[in-house]
Amino acid sequence: MDSVLSVSSTIESRVESVDAAEDSIRRFAQDVGFGESDQYFIGLAAREILINAVKHGNHFDHTKKVGIQLSQNGDSMVLEVNDEGKGFQLDSVPDPRAPENIERRSGRGLALALAIMDEFYVEKHPTGTHIRMIKHLKQS
Amino acid sequence: MPFTTNRSALDSGVVVLALSGTMTMGTQLQQFEWAVEELAKNKQNKVVLDMSLVTYLDSSAIGVLVASTVAVRDSGGQLRLAGVTDRVSMIFRMTGIDSVLKIDTTKDEAVSTLTLGA
Numbered sequence: 701m702d703s704v705l706s707v708s709s710t711i712e713s714r715v716e717s718v719d720a721a722e723d724s725i726r727r728f729a730q731d732v733g734f735g736e737s738d739q740y741f742i743g744l745a746a747r748e749i750l751i752n753a754v755k756h757g758n759h760f761d762h763t764k765k766v767g768i769q770l771s772q773n774g775d776s777m778v779l780e781v782n783d784e785g786k787g788f789q790l791d792s793v794p795d796p797r798a799p800e801n802i803e804r805r806s807g808r809g810l811a812l813a814l815a816i817m818d819e820f821y822v823e824k825h826p827t828g829t830h831i832r833m834i835k836h837l838k839q840s
Numbered sequence: 841m842p843f844t845t846n847r848s849a850l851d852s853g854v855v856v857l858a859l860s861g862t863m864t865m866g867t868q869l870q871q872f873e874w875a876v877e878e879l880a881k882n883k884q885n886k887v888v889l890d891m892s893l894v895t896y897l898d899s900s901a902i903g904v905l906v907a908s909t910v911a912v913r914d915s916g917g918q919l920r921l922a923g924v925t926d927r928v929s930m931i932f933r934m935t936g937i938d939s940v941l942k943i944d945t946t947k948d949e950a951v952s953t954l955t956l957g958a
Contacts, residue, residue: 715865740927747898751865797936803910805903808935812899815934
């Protein structure tokens with residue numbers, strides 16, 4: 701099925717920009733048809749990935765941007781985030797739930813996004829990192 | 841909703857920090873962490889975080905809660921959370937941090953536990 705909703709934007713590498721983007725993403729999730737609870741958690745997953753893009757990808761460099769693409773694909777919402785960083789391997793990220801990591805003060809953002817979203821993909825491109833997350837509308 | 845902290849000290853020596861709003865990366869979260877560190881440094885280390893009005897938190901906030909728990913523990917005391925909402929509880933479970941944090945259903949239970957020295 702063709703996408704019926706699609707939005708693209710870029711944000712600066714600042715936490716304040718992530719706050720505003722998160723609100724927009726929640727509204728998009730609402731437009732796709734997600735209930736309030738899913739909007740809440742989709743917003744959180746998006747926030748975690750955007751913070752990672754700003755902090756770890758772009759190192760808060762104000763000259764670097766984070767790209768966001770939102771689209772609806774049938775009964776699914778697709779969220780894509782691009783940064784200008786060096787990328788990472790999903791399977792090499794430490795598990796924050798492991799006993800040796802459980803009291804660390806950081807490293808949980810990716811785990812949250814993986815727990816919330818139904819599909820999660822990471823790609824490394826010459827210009828940066830591309831993350832694609834998908835959440836499916838659950839039929840009641 | 842902005843994140844705020846209101847502090848009260850009970851006769852029992854327990855300090856209750858009533859948190860409110862959204863706990864996310866930023867200045868207010870950092871100030872909260874410093875406040876808990878100060879309590880631990882001053883041996884005011886029976887601390888209850890009343891989370892009943894915290895509607896949302898991100899992984900940065902979880903990191904601060906963990907660091908605060910460890911700081912108070914290392915000072916010989918204990919930090920307990922109370923009144924955690926269902927959604928925040930779900931976020932804790934997603935990260936496995938519910939196994940580290942001391943969580944009570946109500947503020948009174950948390951205060952009682954710390955007062956009795958459990």
